[in-house]
Amino acid sequence: MTFNPSFVDGGSPVTGYTARAYDASGRQVGEQAVGAAEFKRTAVVRIGGLPASAGPLTATVTASNAHGTSAPSLASLPLTPTAVTALPGAPTGPKLRTASTAATVAWTPPTATGDAKVVGYRVTVSDGRAPIDVTGRDVLVGQPSAKGMFRVIGGLSPGTSYTVTIATVTAAGTGPAATVTATTKA
Incomplete structure (x- = not known):
C-alpha cells in the first residue's frame, strides 16, 4: 500500500x-x-x-x-x-529531456504487467558517482494510465551526465528497469 x-x-x-x-x-x-x-x-x-x-x-x-x-x-x-508472483515488464521508450538544473523523464507503461495492477513507477537518478536522493512521492509516480508517463527531476548540476532508471511497481514487486542517460545543459 x-x-x-x-x-x-x-x-x-x-x-x-x-x-x-x-x-x-x-x-x-x-x-x-x-x-x-x-x-x-x-x-x-x-x-x-x-x-x-x-x-x-x-x-x-x-x-x-x-x-x-x-x-x-x-x-x-x-x-x-490475491496471490501475485509475476513481475511486470520494463517501461518502454524512456526519454530524458534536460535543462541546466532539471530534467523531464518520460516513458510508456510496459505491455506486460504481470498478474497484478500497476501501483506506480520507481524512479532513480545517478550522476555516475552515487544515486541522487529521489524520495517519497517523487520516487513512486502515481497511478499510471495506458498513455505516456513523465516526472520532472530538479536539483541537478549543469553540464553533468545523469542516468535515470524507471521500474514498474506492482504488488508482486518491482520489475526490471528501463534506463536512459543524458547530459544537462551547461
Whole structure:
C-alpha cells in the first residue's frame, strides 16, 4: 500500500509508520511496520501473509514519533488480496529531456504487467558517482494510465551526465528497469 506521509508531527519528527489490515469483522489479519526513512525512500509498504480467503480487507496506517503513536488513518476502501508472483515488464521508450538544473523523464507503461495492477513507477537518478536522493512521492509516480508517463527531476548540476532508471511497481514487486542517460545543459 502507499499513502501520503504525515505532515503534522507534534514537534517531533515521524520515526515510522505501521500499516494494518483488517477483515470484514474488524479483526486485524496483518501488520507491517516501516521506518520513516525507508518509507521516504520506497513510498510503499507491503503487508505480506494476508489470508486470500478472508474476503475484502481494509487497511489503516499509524505514524510514530518520540511522543508515541498517532490515531489510525481512515480505513481504505475494501480490497481482496490475491496471490501475485509475476513481475511486470520494463517501461518502454524512456526519454530524458534536460535543462541546466532539471530534467523531464518520460516513458510508456510496459505491455506486460504481470498478474497484478500497476501501483506506480520507481524512479532513480545517478550522476555516475552515487544515486541522487529521489524520495517519497517523487520516487513512486502515481497511478499510471495506458498513455505516456513523465516526472520532472530538479536539483541537478549543469553540464553533468545523469542516468535515470524507471521500474514498474506492482504488488508482486518491482520489475526490471528501463534506463536512459543524458547530459544537462551547461
